[in-house]
Amino acid sequence: MNDNPTATSTPAALGFSMPAEFAPHDACWMLWPQRPDNWRYGAKPAQAAFVAVAEAIAESETVFVGVNDDQYENARHQLPAHIRVVELSSNDAWMRDVGPTFLTHPDGRLAMVDWEFNAWGGLNGGLYFPWDKDRRIRTKIAEMLGIERFITPLVLEGGAIHVDGEGTLITTEECLLNPNRNPNLGKADLERLLGDFLGISKVIWIPRGCYQDETDGHVDNLCCFVAPGEVALTWTDDTSDPQHAISREALEILENASDARGRTLRVHKLPQPGPLHIADSEASGVDRLSSSRPRQPGDRMAGSYVNFYIGNAVVVMPKLDPAHDDAAKAILEGLFPGRRIVAIDAREILLGGGNIHCITQQQPRA
Structure with missing residues (x-):
């Protein structure tokens, strides 16, 4: 383990870098949904969706699904x-x-970055409390795979x-510039740390993520x-929709x-589904706890076809809206002709x- 990397022992300095998602994989890691204050009806509908995703990915790579002990038999x-179901x-x-x-x-080695995690904002806008089990996941996976773990205090x-x-x-x-993540770091600090830990040399900053994205605007959405x-x-194309701007x-x-x-980037537009909102029946199936974000009827969801996995x-890809599902799929078929x-x-x-x-x-794939 590399608990305190110096400038000469950062992943980048040692020759490590983060590959693109479209590069070959050895495996995919997932977790099993179960908390009733986020997933309706005891997460049973969500579990069915997770199973479908895992089955699709497992066509061409190993899939590991991490499960809490009390759900192990159900998930298995x-x-x-x-x-592969693992506790x-x-x-x-x-x-x-x-x-x-x-x-x-x-040289073929695999390693990992162990970011700091605070549940998307900690006590200042975070989505649930506590997050102690989540923080141990990276350590456990490093132990399971027997790979080097580069620890960073960067919340990401x-x-x-x-x-x-x-x-x-x-x-x-x-x-990344949200004060509930790394309030003492500016763009230059973040770019240096991202370069040190991921082996990148250029950061393209987009001002905002999707409208109403509760993760504070994750770029992958x-x-x-x-x-x-x-x-x-x-x-x-709807100029009245906040997403348009x-x-x-x-x-x-x-x-x-x-x-x-x-290179100049070529941008491919994927249509936005919806807009999509939480129905009364969907919100009523979620337990209300003070330690988690409430799901209210009528809340707009940050639906996006960009939130796909490249195996x-x-x-x-997600099916979210019959009016746009086929068009989004056709665009992705053009972008990924080999998949x-x-x-x-x-x-x-x-x-x-x-x-x-x-x-x-x-x-x-290492």
């Missing part, structure tokens, strides 16, 4: 035998944010960043790399930016505050 019963306690099921960011080395969630694997990272100011020099961006602002920045290799042979696009009914995941990318974390 619901998940197919080829999906890995968590406070909730957002592996993208509570899990490790994996790194690879040219995996959904807040997206990389092209060639030196470029996209993130949002809304999230707004835009992502689909190939070197190519980005997918959630989009709406956010997406237009992001489009202008992305089209005028260059990546770490000097080895598949792209697993099969699998659309999963993902409203139950969205009701919990995120989507398919949020519940997954790729383990790159």
Whole structure:
């Protein structure tokens, strides 16, 4: 373990870097939903959606699903035998944010970054309390895999960043510069730390994430790399929708930016579903606790087709709106001609505050 890396022993200085999601994987990590104050009806509908996502990803890579002990038998019963169920306690099921960011080395080694996690804002806007089990997940996965773990005090969630694997990272100011994350760090500090721990050399800053995104604007819900020099961006032509101004602002920045290799980015628009809102029947199935974010009838959800997972042979996308599902799938088929696009009914995941990318974390091929 590398508990206190110096300037000469940072992951980047040692030759490690974070690969792009579209690079080959050895595995995908997920967690099992169960908390009744976030997932309706004891998480049973959400569990069915998680099973469908895991099955689709497992077509071309190993899938690990971490489960609390009291749900182990239930999860093992619901998940197919080829999906590996492991006891890995968590406070909730957002592996993208509570899990490790994996790194690879040219000599074939795998390592991870162990970010600090405070449940998307700690006691200043965080989504639940406590988050002690979530903080131990990265340590446990490092032990299970026997890989080096680079510890950093930087508060950051995996959904807040997206990389092209060639030196470029996209993130949002809304999230990384939020005072409930790293109040004493500015852009230059963050860029230096991201370079040290991820091996990137260029950061493209988008001002805001999707409208009403409770993660304080995670970039993986707004835009992502689909190939070197190519980005997918959630989009709406409805100028009366608050999302329009956010997406237009992001489009202008992305089209005028260059990546770490000097390329101008090509931006592909994905239609926004909805807008989508929580129904009365959906809100009524969630337990109300003071330690978690309430789910209120009529609340707008930050639905986005950009929140997909790029697997080895598949792209697993959310089905969210019959009016736009097919169009979004057709666009993704054009962007990923070598992969099969699998659309999963993902409203139950969205009701919990995120989507398919949020519940997954790729383990790159070392």
